[in-house]
Amino acid sequence: MAQPVNPPRGMRDFLPADKARREHALGIIRGVYRSHGFDEIETPVVEDYARLHAGLGGDNEKLSFSILKRGIRPEALAAAAEAGDAEQLADLGLRFDLTVPLTRFFATHRAELPPVFRSIQIAPVWRAERPQRGRYRQFVQADIDIIGESGLLAEVELITATSQALAALGLADCVIRVNDRRILFGLLAHCGFAAETHDRALITIDKLDKIGAIGVVEELREIDPDAADRIGAVLAGVEPALNADGAGIGIPLTREAIAGVLPDGVAEDGVASLAALGEALEGGLPEGVAVRFDPTLVRGMGYYTGTIFEVAHPGSGSSVGGGGRYDGMVGRFLGQDVPAVGFSIGFERVVDLLALPEPTGPDAVALIADVDVVPADLLALKRALVERGHRVRLEKRQKNMKTLLARIAEDGFSRVANVRPGMSDLGELEFRQLAD
Known part of the structure; x- marks a missing residue:
């Protein structure tokens, strides 16, 4: 008996109706981002292995x-595998996010781009994940980035545009959790962790x-027992503030609230930056989206240098978006630092939360032809309907017309x-x- 032919593990096929709904959602995101002055680019799906x-990509x-x-010859393959030297085996790889390709893109095309470049990237990426709900080996990310703007305006633009995209999709009750890597490193230093242990x-x-x-x-005790106890005391004070609203995300983005959960004098530059961000965003977010300070937010990518943020939603066990400032990353390609900050919507997790309406489009009609209809006549009718703006499908008359009509209706034809011949x-x- 023939075995079922399934897509590779952790990857998915999409039927026409699913694809249409996904494209409808992506169209909403694109439209909002373009209205905020971002321009879409495209990069190759592969980058150099090195x-x-x-x-910079963390885990x-x-x-x-x-x-x-x-x-590559079999004996070279075997030798490299035995030595565990992957770089001898591979010179390219599939992109695992869209930020690394963007920084390479900017370094390549800097002379052709404006001093402050606002980009959109919506494309698939690949990771060898352990597949589970909301986590796939191939998935779509929807990114916006601003390169060349060192001031807080970049974060304000990104958070405003992303929050409006989420609202336009109908995703209510989103909370954008915000922190700053300077606060995290300052907190670690205050508690006594040596600088070389901060990343760990x-x-x-x-x-x-x-x-x-x-x-x-307990895990931090393996690094420094005394420092672990001190940061444990800080976490004990943070937890009640996070849960002040009963949702675990309750610290307002104000100087008083931020300073109230941190030891005195910790990362005053980071505190001032987040307070200014909160003030700039006041009244500028759509209904159903809130922004809050979370001093425990880390984000795993090694390239973040300042503000970091994640989108939490009660319907998802994981974040549905995130990003931050990565000022040092472009400099890896140019030899000089260029300020950069980005925000990514985790499209697969977001689309799982949406009850999207059926996408609207041109009037979709089906022509059901008798067996003796001349193809030239049928195609002339189709061409005339297409020229009038209709979506047209050709079907042959069948014995079981009820099944045919049901399938046509399910495919979105109204x-x-x-x-008939002639x-x-x-x-x-x-x-x-079809509803008649």
């Missing part, structure tokens, strides 16, 4: 798919939602007309609604 493994570098070098400590703090404050402190003029067609 670029994808430059130490995602470990999840990247590599592409074997062309013409942040990896542990990023597990807070999985292992809880007690688990975080009207049908029978075509018909070649639109005036001869009699359309009827």
